[in-house]
Amino acid sequence: LEGHSHEVTSVAYSPNGKFIVSGSDDTTIRIWDANTGQSVGEPFQGHNSYVISVAYSPNGKHIASGSADNTIRIWNVSTGQQVKSPLLGHSDWIRSVAYSSDEKHIVSGSADETVRIWDVNTGQPVGQPLQGHTECVRSVRYSPDGRHLVSGSDDKTIRIWDANTGQPVEQPLQGHSSYFISVAYSLDGNRVVSGSADETVRIWDAHTGQPVGQPFQRQIGKSFEGHSENVRSVAFSPDGNYVVSGSNDNTLRIWDVKSGQPVGQPLQGHSNWVRSVVFSSNGKHIVSGSNDTTIRIWD
Numbered sequence: 001l002e003g004h005s006h007e008v009t010s011v012a013y014s015p016n017g018k019f020i021v022s023g024s025d026d027t028t029i030r031i032w033d034a035n036t037g038q039s040v041g042e043p044f045q046g047h048n049s050y051v052i053s054v055a056y057s058p059n060g061k062h063i064a065s066g067s068a069d070n071t072i073r074i075w076n077v078s079t080g081q082q083v084k085s086p087l088l089g090h091s092d093w094i095r096s097v098a099y100s101s102d103e104k105h106i107v108s109g110s111a112d113e114t115v116r117i118w119d120v121n122t123g124q125p126v127g128q129p130l131q132g133h134t135e136c137v138r139s140v141r142y143s144p145d146g147r148h149l150v151s152g153s154d155d156k157t158i159r160i161w162d163a164n165t166g167q168p169v170e171q172p173l174q175g176h177s178s179y180f181i182s183v184a185y186s187l188d189g190n191r192v193v194s195g196s197a198d199e200t201v202r203i204w205d206a207h208t209g210q211p212v213g214q215p216f217q218r219q220i221g222k223s224f225e226g227h228s229e230n231v232r233s234v235a236f237s238p239d240g241n242y243v244v245s246g247s248n249d250n251t252l253r254i255w256d257v258k259s260g261q262p263v264g265q266p267l268q269g270h271s272n273w274v275r276s277v278v279f280s281s282n283g284k285h286i287v288s289g290s291n292d293t294t295i296r297i298w299d
Contacts, residue, residue, distance in 0.1 A: 001037050001295035003030055008289030010053045011276045015060045019077075020287050022295050023051035029065055029075065032295065034280070034287075044080045046073055053096045057103050057120075064106050066094030072108055072118065084123045089116055096139045100146045100163070107149050107163075109137030115151050115161065130166045132159055139182045143206065144189045150206070152181030158194055160209065170209035175202055182233050186240045191257075193243050195231030201245050201255060216243070216255045216262075225262050227253060233276045238283045246274030246288055252298065254286075267298055 006025035013020055019040065020032040028043035029051055049068035056063055062083060063075045071086035072094055092111035099106055105126065106118045114129035115137055135154035142149055148169060149161040156179060157172035178197035185192055191212065192204040200215040218226030229248035236243055242263065243255045251266035252274055272291035279286055286298040 001032050001039075001297070002293070003039050003043075004028070004293050004295075006293060007272075007275065007291040008293060008295055009051060009275050011287050011289040011295055012054055012056050012278055013280050013287060014056050014077075015058055015281060017281045017285075019060075020295065020297075021054050021056060021063050022289055023054040023065055024293075025050040027051060027067075029054055029063065031077065034285070034297065037297065041080055044075050046075075046082055047071070050093075052094060055098050055106075057099050058101055059103060064097045064099060066097040066108055066110075068093040070094065070110075072097055072106065074106075074120065074123075087118050087123050087125075089125050089129075090114070092136075095137060096141075098141050100142045101144060102146055105142075105146075105163075107140045107142060109140035109151055109153075111136040113137060113153075115140055115149065117149075117163065117166070127166050130161055132168055132172070133157070135179070138180060139184075141183055141185050143185050144187055148189075148206070150183045150185060150192050152183040152194055154179035154181070156181070156196075158183055158192065158204065160192075160206065173204050173209050173211075175211055175215075176200065178230075180230050180232065182231065184235045186236045187238050188240060191236070191240065193234045193236055195234040195245050195247075197230040199227050199229060199231060199247075201227075201231055201234055201243060203243075203257060213260050216245075216260050227251070230273075232274060233278075235278045237279045238281060242279075242283075244277045244279060244286050246277040246290075248273045250274060250290075252277055252286065252288055269296055270294070 004024040090110040133153040176196040180197040227247040
């Protein structure tokens with residue numbers, strides 16, 4: 001899928017699986033037909049710097065975007081127009097945005113080291129910023145039931161928060177030895193997956209904060225499997241049996257959650273870093289966005 005003129009930083013499927021949204025360093029957001037690969041309508045324009053993260057609302061009618069212009073914007077999917085004034089409060093790049101399942105809130109993670117929750121109707125922040133990370137917050141997600149948030153940071157930790165109180169639920173989840181931590185919940189809310197510049201993918205118990213099994217990583221010896229560079233993005237399949245990861249080694253990998261082993265060969269085709277990966281809602285496809293300016297859909 002070609003149309004962006006710079007790196008594709010973030011991709012997401014619409015809830016019904018018919019469309020894909022992408023955000024890019026070219027400052028635009030684009031909608032694509034997931035079946036034909038054709039662009040739908042004109043690019044959404046309004047950010048004045050890199051678009052780093054995009055997310056569909058659960059009803060598929062809106063898109064939230066986070067940018068290096070320090071703003072979050074909400075867009076009407078049908079018209080491509082902004083719904084409200086930009087959400088203002090972060091003092092540095094917005095690295096990640098996500099909707100709550102009831103569509104009432106958006107969570108954001110920023111290079112200003114904070115996590116913020118926003119009221120979608122008013123565009124105002126809810127409570128105080130969630131503080132605890134000591135470096136850039138790279139990735140944030142709501143739990144499927146909306147009761148918790150997970151955040152991954154360059155401080156090498158993952159934190160789980162109570163979405164209502166803004167308080168941490170557990171001690172920071174520690175185990176990664178490097179930065180660029182990306183996080184995602186399983187659909188049942190019982191597991192969190194994370195990827196890092198330490199080249200590993202890890203699974204965590206979302207309730208206890210304890211690691212589940214061994215890290216998914218390359219094995220030194222006769223078999224050399226796993227990513228060989230930073231893991232930029234991770235996502236669970238809808239049934240929770242698989243994880244997909246995208247890396248600076250230009251590949252995607254699919255992993256069996258139970259065994260921790262890669263499934264098949266790396267998915268190859270991108271010619272530069274894979275920045276964002278996600279499963280379709282039926283689990284049959286994966287979409288990826290890359291620094292090579294393209295989006296790809298995989299079986």
